[in-house]
Amino acid sequence: MTMRARLIRLWRWVTWTWSPASEREASTAIVENLWLHWFPAKVAEASFSWSYSLWLGAISAFLFLILTVTGVLLMFFYVPSTQQAYWSIKDIHYVVGFGWLLRNQHRWAAHLMVLVVFLHMLRVFFTGAYRAQRSANWLVGVILLLLTLFLSFTGYLLPWDQLAFWAVTVGTNIAKEAPLVGAALRFILLGGTEIGQSTLVRFYVLHVFVLPAAVLALFAYHMWRVRRDGGMAVTDPASAGVDEPREASPVAGKTYSLFGVTPGTSLETRAAGPFGDEAATFSAPHLLRRLMLVFLAVFTLTIVLSLISGAPLEEPANATLTPNPAKAPWYFLWLQELVAITTLRLGGLTLSGGLIGGILVPGILLAAGVAWPFLDRSPLRTVGRWFPRERRLQNTVLCIIAFIMLVLVLIGMLMRGPYWQLYWPWQAWPEMPRRL
Amino acid sequence: MSARRFTWNRDFWPLLIASTASFVVVMIVAYHEYTPEWRHYTLAFRSYLTGRGAYDAAAAVPDNVQQIWLPELDRVDRCISCHVNYDGSISTLPDLPPLYRPHPDLPYMAKHPFPSFGCTACHGGQGYALDAAGAHGLVEHWDDPLLTTKLAGEYGLTRAQLMEIKCNTCHRSDDSTPGTDSINMAKEIFERKHCTSCHGLQGGGGLAASDLTYDGDLDPEYLDFSNVEGPKTTLNWQVQHFKSPQQVIKRSGMPNYKLNDEQARGMALLMLSWTRISFPPQYVPAARRRPAVVQPVVREVPYPPNATTPLGQQGRYVFTNRGCNSCHRVGGGKLIGPDLEGVTHRRNDRWLQSWLKDPAAVVAKDPELQTWSHEFGDIIMPNQNLDDKEIDALIAYMKEFPESAPPTPAAAPQ
Numbered sequence: 001m002t003m004r005a006r007l008i009r010l011w012r013w014v015t016w017t018w019s020p021a022s023e024r025e026a027s028t029a030i031v032e033n034l035w036l037h038w039f040p041a042k043v044a045e046a047s048f049s050w051s052y053s054l055w056l057g058a059i060s061a062f063l064f065l066i067l068t069v070t071g072v073l074l075m076f077f078y079v080p081s082t083q084q085a086y087w088s089i090k091d092i093h094y095v096v097g098f099g100w101l102l103r104n105q106h107r108w109a110a111h112l113m114v115l116v117v118f119l120h121m122l123r124v125f126f127t128g129a130y131r132a133q134r135s136a137n138w139l140v141g142v143i144l145l146l147l148t149l150f151l152s153f154t155g156y157l158l159p160w161d162q163l164a165f166w167a168v169t170v171g172t173n174i175a176k177e178a179p180l181v182g183a184a185l186r187f188i189l190l191g192g193t194e195i196g197q198s199t200l201v202r203f204y205v206l207h208v209f210v211l212p213a214a215v216l217a218l219f220a221y222h223m224w225r226v227r228r229d230g231g232m233a234v235t236d237p238a239s240a241g242v243d244e245p246r247e248a249s250p251v252a253g254k255t256y257s258l259f260g261v262t263p264g265t266s267l268e269t270r271a272a273g274p275f276g277d278e279a280a281t282f283s284a285p286h287l288l289r290r291l292m293l294v295f296l297a298v299f300t301l302t303i304v305l306s307l308i309s310g311a312p313l314e315e316p317a318n319a320t321l322t323p324n325p326a327k328a329p330w331y332f333l334w335l336q337e338l339v340a341i342t343t344l345r346l347g348g349l350t351l352s353g354g355l356i357g358g359i360l361v362p363g364i365l366l367a368a369g370v371a372w373p374f375l376d377r378s379p380l381r382t383v384g385r386w387f388p389r390e391r392r393l394q395n396t397v398l399c400i401i402a403f404i405m406l407v408l409v410l411i412g413m414l415m416r417g418p419y420w421q422l423y424w425p426w427q428a429w430p431e432m433p434r435r436l
Numbered sequence: 437m438s439a440r441r442f443t444w445n446r447d448f449w450p451l452l453i454a455s456t457a458s459f460v461v462v463m464i465v466a467y468h469e470y471t472p473e474w475r476h477y478t479l480a481f482r483s484y485l486t487g488r489g490a491y492d493a494a495a496a497v498p499d500n501v502q503q504i505w506l507p508e509l510d511r512v513d514r515c516i517s518c519h520v521n522y523d524g525s526i527s528t529l530p531d532l533p534p535l536y537r538p539h540p541d542l543p544y545m546a547k548h549p550f551p552s553f554g555c556t557a558c559h560g561g562q563g564y565a566l567d568a569a570g571a572h573g574l575v576e577h578w579d580d581p582l583l584t585t586k587l588a589g590e591y592g593l594t595r596a597q598l599m600e601i602k603c604n605t606c607h608r609s610d611d612s613t614p615g616t617d618s619i620n621m622a623k624e625i626f627e628r629k630h631c632t633s634c635h636g637l638q639g640g641g642g643l644a645a646s647d648l649t650y651d652g653d654l655d656p657e658y659l660d661f662s663n664v665e666g667p668k669t670t671l672n673w674q675v676q677h678f679k680s681p682q683q684v685i686k687r688s689g690m691p692n693y694k695l696n697d698e699q700a701r702g703m704a705l706l707m708l709s710w711t712r713i714s715f716p717p718q719y720v721p722a723a724r725r726r727p728a729v730v731q732p733v734v735r736e737v738p739y740p741p742n743a744t745t746p747l748g749q750q751g752r753y754v755f756t757n758r759g760c761n762s763c764h765r766v767g768g769g770k771l772i773g774p775d776l777e778g779v780t781h782r783r784n785d786r787w788l789q790s791w792l793k794d795p796a797a798v799v800a801k802d803p804e805l806q807t808w809s810h811e812f813g814d815i816i817m818p819n820q821n822l823d824d825k826e827i828d829a830l831i832a833y834m835k836e837f838p839e840s841a842p843p844t845p846a847a848a849p850q
Contacts, residue, residue, distance in 0.1 A: 048446075090564040094514070095501060098469055161577075286446045293447050296454035303461040307468065314577040321655050433656035433668040435579045435708075436587060436598075 019285055026282035036288075040227055042280040043287055044235035052127070052234045052386070055294050056120035060148075061219070062298045063113040068212065070106040078158065080204035082197045085160040086316045093313070104306035110152050112302070114331045117148045122402060126395050128376075128383040129233035135373035137225040140218055142370055147215050149331060154207035156329050160200065165317035166326035168195060168203075170336060177354030195319070233384035235279075324418040333412030334405045335362060340420055365401070473567045474517040475499070481520060481536050485527060493527040501566065504554040508716050513554035513563035515571060523550060544615060552719075558602050559583055591671055593618075593701060604709035605652075609723040621699065622706035629693055633772050634762045644759030645690065652711035660685070674704035682818070689759060691815045740766050743836050751833025754826045763817070766837055773817060778839045785831055792827045794819055 001009075017029035017036055030041045046052070077096050079088040092099040121141060124130055130138035157168045172195070176186040191198030230236065281287070314323075328336045335358055342361075343353025372394070382388040387395055417423040418430060478497050485494035502516040516522050524538030539545070548558070556563040561582040565571040573581040581587060588598040600616040607613045612620045632641035635648045656670045663684055666672045673684065678700035681690035695703065740761050743749045755761060763772035780788070791798050795817040799805045809816055822830070 087564070091512075094564055094566045094570075095503075098465070101465055101469070289446050289451060293451050293454050296451070296458045300454065300458040300461050303458070303465060307461070307464060315579065318655075321657065324657070431668055433659060433661060433670070433673075435656055435670045436581055436583075 017284060018288060020282070023282065026284050029284040033284075036284060038223070039283040039287055040231075041283060043283055044231055045279050045281050046235045047232045048281070048286075048290060049234065052384075053123060053232065054119075055290075056116055056123055058291060058294045059298055060113055060116040060120055062295045063109045063116060063302075064215065064219070065295075066109045066299065066302055067106060067113065070102045070109065071208065071212075073102050074106060075208060080158065080200050082160060082200055082317070085158065085200065086313075089159050089313060093310075100310065101303070101306055104309075104311050105302050107311035108302050108305040110155060111330070114148055114152050117145055118331075121145055122398065125372075125398055127233055127386055128378065128388070128391055130373045131233075131376060131378075131380060131383050133229045134225075134233065137222060137229060138373050139370060140222050140225065142366070144215060144218050144222060146366075147211055147218070151207060151211045151215065152329065152331065154203040154211065157195075157200065157203045158207065159313055160317045161312075162314040162317055162321075162323050163312060165195060165319070166323055167328050167332075168199070170326055170328045171332060174335065174339060174354050174358035177352055178359045179355070182359075236380075236384050325416055325420055327412065327416070330409055330413055334408035337408040337412045337416075474501070477518045477535060478520055481526075484533070484536070485529075488529065490527055490529060493529075496526045503563075504550060506552070506554050506557075508719065509554065509557060511554060511556060511563050513556050514566055515555045515559075515561065515563060517566055518568070518571075519555075522555075556580070558599060560602065590667060591675065591701065592697065593705075597701075597705065601652075601705050601709045604706065605711055605713050606715070606719070607721055608710060609725070610721070611724060611726050613724065618698075618702040618705055619709065622702035625693075625695070625699060625703060626706065630772055634690070634759065642759075642762050644762040648707065648710060650710055650712050652708045671704055671708055674707050675700050678703045687821050689818050689820055691818050693815070741837065743833050745832060745836070747829055747832040748836045749833075751829035751831070754822070754829050755833055758820055758822070758826070760820075760830075770812070772815070773812060776834060777837050779837065780831070780835045781839055788831050788834070789827055791817075792820070792822055792830060 016025060017033040020026040020029045027041050030036050030039060074092065077088055077092050077099065079085055089103070092103055094100075096102070124138065124141065153168070153171060157164045172186050172189050175189060176182045178185055187193065189199070189202070190196075191202045226232065327333060338357030338361055339353040340357070341353070342351065342356040344351040376391075376394070378388070378390040378394075382390045411422075414425045415422055417427075423429060478499060482494045482497045485491075485497070497520055501514060502520060503512050503514040504516060505512050519535060521527055521532070521536045522539050527536070528538070539550075554563065555561070559582055560580045561573045562571055562575070562578050562580070569575055570578075571582075572584075583595060583598045583602070585595040588595045591598070597618045600619045603613060603616045604619045607616070611623065631637075631648070634642040634645040636642060636646070637648050639649075641647070654670065656668070656673070659670065659673050661668050661673065663686070664673050664676045666676070677684040678693075678695050679697075680692055681688040682692065740752060740755055743752045764774065764776045765771050767775065767777045769775055783791070787798070796819065799809070799816050
């Protein structure tokens, strides 16, 4: 055999599963590749629709991947000590090779992930993909959303600058307002009564290990669950207008039992959608190509954003000087606005805005979100469709809630100045005095 | 859905565009990373030297980040990534462009070598940064800007004078440091005017006014600028405050020492130099001290005498609480103001009432008091903004003082 032929054979041996040369190879590729058997051998063509899912779930997964890679690299340089954290970030930005990129990209991916996860949740709700067997996955998704927010919150403290210190002050003071457990919750979060070294270490451990591990575990279940629940909702037979799923006839093949492989009929999910050769597509290479496209787009976007705008770093944290105004991270700004709005002073009494705006309102929203799959009464045939008439009321309500949250966030970001006074975005704030 | 060929190239064009786009942005990132600002300056220096035929020098210009790492001073100075020839080790050619000139060899440089002191300890700026704006501290969220002639000019100072703030941060225990003329003058004024009679300092001093030990760390956001003209900076606030305390702080009990502009600026520099800074013992400069001069310090003054009547006790409370005993002793001689023992035998009630209400008005009507105040550093007692009840209580208290001979003008403080 010539050298060229050997090289080609070597190349094929390494890469055949990613670009299978025949349908048979495509089927076995999934099973014979560690990474690829994450996916089913075939996926419904309907799942590829851009307009159905906007591929938001995949986007958030890739953002998490970017966060993990940039995060691990940042971990080689960041020091979680109140004396050194701020300066280690200065060094990362100025001196570490591509450090500026790592930091900016990490920050942008974090903000985008919070946004995309939220949008993904909205999409799943609007398409009714939380009904029946998918309610378990919806609950897992809600937990993943909370984990994402908590990951972002713990990461926010790590630069140990004024922005970080006081944003976490605002957040943990809202947590303190929870009834019965509030004070204890704040104590556990802070590792004491004040934000200090114990808080920093605690948030660091949560941020780099505990929470990512929890996300990975739940994400794995979340993905497996999609397959177990019969794929994406848009592929459900009911939504495709097929009243009875076509029973696939058993195919002679392998059956995987607990202790080995026994000859017999192949495994098939009986509740599958109208899978025929027409509606199914091999995951290798088609799903892989699509995922590669999504990844490249997400990657390019985070890099472009990193080039345009850097991660902020304000003055070193100073417990004796509160910035005026002190703002929570943007995804909690709607909560801070609610807290400010519901804090009412009537004579000598103060109505606790922290409890109402910070605990009760989000608590009710969360409870409603968790309970909704079990309260929903719309017909199953509307699952997997955007804004069907039968779910119009609940979808409208969620639209309104999301819009209010958006407005509150924008007000908090653009229109709140010193002493939480309202300023138009073009209105100048009072000049801040300097030392020299 | 119609059947598709197995080998159909799904997403061909989008994938091509996305791949190209990601490649392009990665190239832009690499360009950004490998063309930092400082490199522009070092390469320019190389070509400059080559142009003048100094090939060995050109080869000696480094092509990487340079820094002076000072763990003991808790800082790192990367100024020398651009100012590569700071120590003249690359080139000593005359007429080099300003960026590449070596640091001037000043008399005290031998005692402040670069490897031990770096740059920002004396010049200010952000040593961590590697871009010009960031390194010169002319950015948001960095409050230690490079001390330039332009910045000094905003306050009517020279750059050397502004830098005296930095000198005195370490040399504060000197009575007088060679090379810091403004600060030396300010220290002499500080001593002469007995500032520590009211202000606390380094564990001693008075209790009637703020502690000045770390006055330079006072955050500008805590200062009231509503009656301060000019830039909203701590330095400007201090200058205005020294020129006229009552103008800046409406009800200030601090006397107006009638300092001229130069003196007020010097005092402001002194205040800004008193900051928290810690360094290991080898950095502590040998203090240049004159033999100690005993200063009148309020904490060593005995408490004013007790009162027996209820109104007198109220008056004693006012006397200590409003800081009268920071300036007046009762027996024991003059302090800042005259000894008040037996004062009610020298002045009648009406006079005392009008004095305590508005000393300046009384002095304006009685020229003899003007000459008398020469003995007290030309200072008239500042209006303490007392109300009538406090004045009555004080007078009742002062009536309980033991009688004594009138204080002679030549009486010196103990």
